[in-house]
Every structure is written in structure tokens, then in C-alpha cells.
Amino acid sequence: MIITELANVFFAVMDLIFGIPPLSTADPCTRKNTETNYKEFLHRHVLQTDFDRNSVPAWESYLKYEKLWCRTSTQSFMDKNQNVEDVCASGLRVENGGNLCISPSQMRVYDVITMKSNDGCSIQVTPRQTRVIVACDRVVNRCLPVHYERYVKQKATAVPCPPQNS
Template sequence: MYFLTNVIFFICSFALLDSWMMAARIVLLLFCSLLRTRSNNNDAFEKFRTRHILPARSPATITEWERLIQKRKLCDRPVQSFLRQSDLGDVKAVCTTGGKEYEGNLCISQRSFTFSTVSYDVRSRHVTSVVRETKHLILACDKVNNKCLPVHFKENPDNENPREHAKLCDAPRRWAE
């Protein structure tokens, strides 16, 4: 969809160079701008999934962690957190009823999750540590195929909890703004 909107925007830009009536130009430009700004970020959730969701059989050794990181092309990331595949439904729910507003498009989970944080030496291309943590997740959420889904995993170094009176992450309300 993003590619398609870019193509349409490009075509629309070319059309404006022609000698069309001024009114047609304005309408066409507005239409193209609307398409470009309302497009979904359809690849963002898949990127999140690749970076942060483990396969059904989680790595058990340092060598398996290194293979996973190299296979997924995450070698340029010195710290990477991975969630269990069995938690994927609950992780997605953080962006709606399972999370509360944190700041901007960030939502914080209402419950704690256990995940693995892997430290990776980008120079030597070796895993230096794997630490299991249990914390509330802070996730950036975005519109993907008309669903609110996680697109970024933000660290929670102070082990923050959701604020008691914070609103639920309610995507349709935020999309209307």
C-alpha cells in the first residue's frame, strides 16, 4: 500500500506539470496528499515481529542465539529483546485493551511479560549475554492494515508500571484525532 501511494503521488506530481485547469490541479494535489498521509505502515508490524518475536522453539544456547540474530539480520543491534511466540496475542493487545497510554503513540502493558534481552558484540558478531527479564512492555503502536499493532519495542529501564488513571490504548479514538 505504501508503495502504491508513492506511485500515485509521483503520477499526481507529474500531472501538475501539465497545463490543466488550476482547480483540477488543486483537487488532484489534495487527493494525492490525502492518500500519502493516510497510508498504513504495513511493513512495520512484520519488522517488529522479526526483531522481537521468537520462533516456536526458542534458542537454548549462545550458538543458537547467534544463529537467530544472524539469520534475521539483526547483527547491527548491540541489545535486542525477544518475546515468546506464545505471548504474541497478548503483545498485540498492548496496543488496545491490554495496554494503557504512556506518551505519544507509546502504550505500556497492563501486565508484566517475561522476555529475553540479548547483548551482542557487533564487532566480533558474538552474543555476550542473555538475560531473562520480567517487566511491563512499552511499545510504539501504529495503524497497520486498519489494526493497531506494535511497531517498536522501547526499553523500560526503570521497570515502570502503567499509571493507575491512564486511559486504555484506544486506537480508533486516536486515529480520529
């Protein structure tokens, strides 16, 4: 009970002083974010170069070159030509998801699982067709993705992602 009250006070202060509402209540495209967050999202989740997506050595080279090798246990990537930005423009809001939006249709996502051992890291790549969920914030007056959230059967609402006045 006390922890909940302290959290509420903390978020109220953050909102009052910095204009940062808690993620769980911020609507899509209303929170201001930096271009750095958007660029980091692109770097971590959107494949920027062409390589053989079926080749583990090609994935290893890409991840090492982009300094993403062994970064976390699971990383998810989408091809650049899928225009993941469109999720913020034409997606639907996620039920009880704050600023999360869900793609109206499935997209190809590559899940890269990293296994660490004493010898270093190895990876397994699994492509799948799935809906994509991203957190959408206002970045330089555009509604853009700043965070990827794995789809695990979250429900879409009937409410469009971008507010009607954005």
C-alpha cells in the first residue's frame, strides 16, 4: 500500500516537473520523446542492410557490425521495407496499453535468441509472421515508434492509435 502511494507521488512529481506522464496512462503520440529514442529503436529493431536472413553467420556479422551482438537474450527485428512507422500512423491502440499501438496486420519479425556459454555467444534465428506492437510517442512533431513490445496475444481496441488531433 505504501509503495503504491510512493509510486503515485513519484509519477505525479515527474508529470508536474518534467511533463512526463507515467507510461501506463500516456496516450499514443502525446508524450514528447527525443529523436535519439527513435533512432535507437530503428538501430535495435529495424534491419538497415541486406543480408541472407537464413544464414546464421550473416546474422552474426550483422549483429557484431551493429554492436548488437550478445546484447540481450532475445532481440526482435523487422525488415526496413515493412515501414514499422506505419503502426503509429494506422494501427490500433492496445487494450490497457498506454502508448502501445498494434499493427492492423501481421508483419515478418525475426527473433534472435542468444545463448551465452563459457565460449561466448551463439544465436538461433526464428522468423515469424505476427502482429507488431510498438510504443508511439511524439518525436519532432511526428508520431513515431520508440520501443518494441513482443506480441503475446495482447488485444487491440477499436480506437485508432494516433489521436484524431495529432
